Amino acid sequence: MMTGKRRKTRVSLIISTYNWPDALMLCLQSVLSQSVLPDEVIIADDGSGMSTSSVIKAFEQDFERTVKHVWQEDKGFRKSLILNKAIKEATGEYIVQIDGDVILDRNFIADHLFVAEEGCFVRGSRGMLTPEKTRQILLAKSIDIHCWSPGIRNRNNVLRSQFFARLIARKSLSSKSVRGSNLAFRKKDFELVNGYDNDLTGWGHEDEELATRFVNSGIYKKVVKLAAVQYHLHHKEASKNNEPIHADAVLKKRMECAVFCINGFQQI
Template sequence: MSLVVSTYNWPQALELVLLGVAAQKKLPAEVLIADDGSGAATKELIRSFQHKFPVPLQHIWQPDEGFQLARIRNKAIAAAQADYIVQIDGDSIPEKHFIMDHARVAETGCFVRGTRGLLTPGASQRAIAQKKIAFHFYSSGVKHRNNVLRSPLLLPLGIKKETNSFRVKGSNMGFWRKDFIRVNGYNNAMEGWGHEDEELAARFINAGLRKKKVKLAAVQYHLHHKTASQEQEPLHCLVLENVRTQLIIACTNGMAQL
């Protein structure tokens, strides 16, 4: 399993994520940082982790030319070695069983959509100041607590399979690399914030995969931050709707066009 962590100019958050990954009960085979143009501070942070990290840690970087998350994720996944990919964001701290849970729910013919709990601004600031990575259902400053409850015993009740791409977020997602290649990965043309994950998921659905919604496992805690500019969202919604209505499977500007 390859873990892809996307980031942009927030090394304090990325540090907590990497500490959380290093503390996993089951480690991924490798970690790839998909860096959409961060500066020197992020580069130095990753370098400081590389010599002591328990698994290979790659820094996949591209120049800062605006919000190009789709493109940098394509580049990172192109460099990945494992057959299965798990994605998180560089501001979402994985609970210590996160990778173990994703390995458990991975299934041929499906992609996984996980959820996340949200940390309040105060809890996020304290986590960064204290380098805190351990949270639980009763931790103060946690919102959407139903998303951070973990129960291996009850996990079958937290799994639901669907044939739609709604409410898919790349911050907690798992899929087979061969399926990603089949649909030509993310759509590089979707620059700016919004719906690049749903658009990929819609093409997964068109290719015959099912969305596997997972709760009670694969828990993560999202650090609070300001929302990115959403000026491109209306255009992205049109692209997404076209993929759904025209049943498009492979985008024309994706991983193969890098």
Template sequence: MEKCSLIISTYNWPKALNLCLESVIQQTVLPTEIIIADDGSREDTKVLIQKYQELNVLPIKHVWHPDQGFLKCIILNKAISQTSTDYIVQIDGDIILDRNFIKDHLYVAEKNCFIRGTRSHITQEYLPTLFEDKNVNFNFSSKGVKHRFNALRIPVLSWMLTKKKSDSSSVRGCNMAYWKQDFIDVNGYNNDLQGWGHEDEELATRLVNKGVLKKTVKLRCVQYHIYHPLASRLNENTHEKVIEIVKNSNLIRCDNGYAQLT
């Protein structure tokens, strides 16, 4: 693999997005392009993105729609329609990437698989230091990091902990990668899932129903999630019921997804 599009979802947190983008432009291997899926952020996010566009390090597209609530599935479908490569790496805008994140994702890419990565975390207590210093160079032993095992990058041992299964559980869009054609075949994200909760797992369930394996990667593809308060879980139970229906019916395509927006 030589090319990928990096999708970054964001909503009204330019301080975090700034660190995320800084960690992207410091990658040892750059993505072909960045597509920012913006679920209705204010003007300050647009100004920040324009600053990075003007650096001309790599192409950056800002895909935005008005703020009408948590419509992450819709904005992700719109953003992915703007990609120009066959392979998608997807993260959130509150993530700091290890310098080899893109290099690792390109290495582990495999046909008939989607990637489920893991994440370590930057603690709430460390946030004042993080945003003051604007540091994006973290490792296993850095201050402010928890879940340190997930911060280990040992490529030579990664194969020992890499597993492939027909299983869609615990998939997170903050560290996920897939082939664009597989995404199109299952009609992308389900636009009917509005509000927080398991939209990535629902997509993964349809990918598994299609016959695509979940490839769980450890000791590569390292990232650091910046602490923030939890979003409302109001719709979580409803989304979980949708996933059960998708599993039990072996559904591959959602009725209202990528194709309905392109």
């Protein structure tokens, strides 16, 4: 018989967002539907307007645990900085990080706890929704989606089996192909490498740069499939003007085996 014993690992779910309240509303609906709820939800808001605040306030009424809205003034794309600020507010020892334009499978948090491992950070994947499917979901304001729904690209990324997920998970000291939309790590490891690099402004590679320093410090990347499923809403890509600069920063950190950034978590 189940005793209802509370799990030992305290989870902080970090959700980054910027001025897409309709998508954030769906994302937060999927948080409410989780089979295992995170202990707190922290919205890392890179300067959104009042419509986003209204969505978060409505969510607070329904979510029975802690909700924090960490906001900074809109001065361009500063995702690294707002993530550092949000994680600074986190009380959980385990951080699960997503973007506010994804819909989570109901077992998303449960799966991340299932695959979590000391000495590792977890890189998940996502299924991409077509523009038409995204339009339909936004109009319906519904998170009723599953692996066989029409309009999903990368369908292999939304299949789920905990049993096989454990069998095929692989670990490596490689920081390539890491995306912050489905990422998990221990807060102590994040602090060890001084978090995100605040000097990386504009789109691109801030997550891979963090992963590079994780790997350089001996923390393995654990690639997970068939678990921690999420569906990504289609949208136009952000400006990639700074992407080459960020790519060079990642390469430099990799070549130098750097484990610490000068302007990061401790500097906010």
